[in-house]
Amino acid sequence: MKKIALSLAVMLSLTGLHAQHKQAQNLVIVTLDGMRWEEVFGGADSALIHAFTEDPKEEEKKWWVNDANARRSTLFPFLWSEVVAKGQLFGNRNKGSYVNVTNPYRFSYPGYNEIFTGYPDTAVNSNDKVLNKNTNVLEFINKQKGFEGKVAAFTTWDVFPYILNAQRSGIYVNTDTDTLAGNAAVLKLTNDFQRLAPRPIGVRPDVITYLAAREYLKANKPRVLYIAFDETDDFAHGGLYDQYLKAAHAEDAMIADIWHLLQSTPGYANNTVLLVTCDHGRGDKIKKQWRDHGAKVEDADQIWMAAMGPGIKPLGEDTHTQLYQRQLAPTMAALLGFDFVPAHPVVKPVSNLLEQ
Template sequence: MKKLLFILLITCIIMPAIAQHKTKNLIVITLDGMRWQEIYRGADSALLNSKFTNDKAEVKKQYWAATPQERRAILFPFLWSVIAKQGQLYGNRDAGSKDELANPYRFSYPGYNEIFTGFPDKRMNTNDPITNPNMNVLEYINKQKGFEGKVIAFSSWERFPQILNVNRSGLPVYSGYADLKNANANARLKYLNELQHHTPRYLGDSTRSDFITYEYSKEYLKQYKPRVLFMAFDETDDMAHDGNYKSYLERAKQEDGFIKQLWETIQNDPFYKNNTALLITCDHGRGEVPLDSWKGHGAEVVGSEQTWFAVMGPDTAPMGEVKPAETTYHKQLAQTMAELLGFDFKANAGHEVGDAIKTVTK
């Protein structure tokens, strides 16, 4: 009898904790090179009035308002009308929240390595197509029960097959102009395979438009119901490197709209509704002073270590802008993703993994 009572007591303690965890699926989205300044302040008056903005009157009419709160809501309406109310945002340095890169290189490949492997590897110091030896959190999740074959990535930039090491991880990663290979793909996905090769290649011969990446992600999600989807946009970084502030703002607002549409698709699908977490971030920041440095990033560009992220989901408290006592780092995001799904990310290679940022309500 005592043994039975003990078992019942333990069950009463454990079962509520298990029942409380509602997150079953995860969507991760990155906006390459998107500055925290625009996320939290909206359009930058210095850049709007500079040589980097064409059609100044038109751009001001579209994006300018008296306060940072008004401007950011214009630029990122979904972020500030939905995520800010239902989730959490980190990295508003004006409010005392600091989110940063731990890697010293402050450009794309090292940034994505840090995000997905959980540590800043000094060997990952190039954007060249080298194969990443480090186990990543998407690979780890793909090996967990119920997630096998249910993790996928779509990206505009062509480098993710190397960053996520598809030869070792076995992850399906469709980057650049790679066609979806599923023989049973629906008509829309097959059309996208054709369409992407006929769209203007204004980002070069290897990087496709974010619109195509978004459409692939949305259509794949509708047909195949992945448990984890990673979608990587690139155009904000490209427009900034070109010194085109108008296009940078246009792409930022466009990507916010893509995220809104994807979230609405999720909330209208019984498979995902009310059990899916969304995490949005960037791979690096950009410069701010001197003004020309907004175009670039890297070890020599002050401010390019400054980043941000946002998270929303059924287990995440609706805290809005969070001001943690200590600086958060992108090396913590891999374990944060794992924890959102109830896992503890352990890298087989034995490398360190940053501690999760406590976004999950206990």
């Protein structure tokens, strides 16, 4: 799985930023593990449909349209209806918008470390279950007044308690086999789904992760909620392009569901920012490398991000911008009105999301 140029520093000059920016009261972060920008901005790839699915004709009926805009809307209807109309999307390299990871490894643990600590630490170089020594932005927010005990993460991949160092940080991290506490029938039913559902990728399905996160939000009202999906990466590694597309489409639907819930819930409605991104890219120049990522896969440093909510201008699909994964951690804090200043160095937030 996962050199900042002088011009970027100039671009991200943020004099008086927090005084001008309308702060959100809440933040929901969603990651789609290993989800390529190529599909996000261009929809299904015909070459991959024909080479990596059992029934190409059937898959083309589901996903293929000659127009790229219509094709991407077929795969990601929520991103290309509500988010594009109300927020901003970055990473369409065909239109001069670039988002890159800066860690050299281009797989999951290093990617998530970069997302949440703002620090592409070269010592974070495996996917092993090792407690992360770096301070992450979620634990920083969890210590701020009014956010204590109000930060939670729901993840499919069971390495996240180590990535986020739940042992030290005090963040509530629910993953894989973790159940939900409470007597409500819906919480018990969610636990039953988790216990009884098949596990085609070895850990609980993304939909179980989502349902657990949704019911936790209803019951506990966190100020910051992180949902980490995983199936896109697992099906890609397996070379199952049809399942990869289905997982991506389902994850878009789950993002839509959580957004609509937020907008119908007092305290969250019109007060919550949604931020969506991924941990690493995948191969594309060499088509068979779509299954892969890592230091030796040229395209694997290419990612994307999307956001909408209070204070974010509805500019739609951004062009002619260079952003980096390491900017996400300080951006998350800035969206809530905080300056994330950990022991390790971090760059400035994404100014595009913070300008009035």
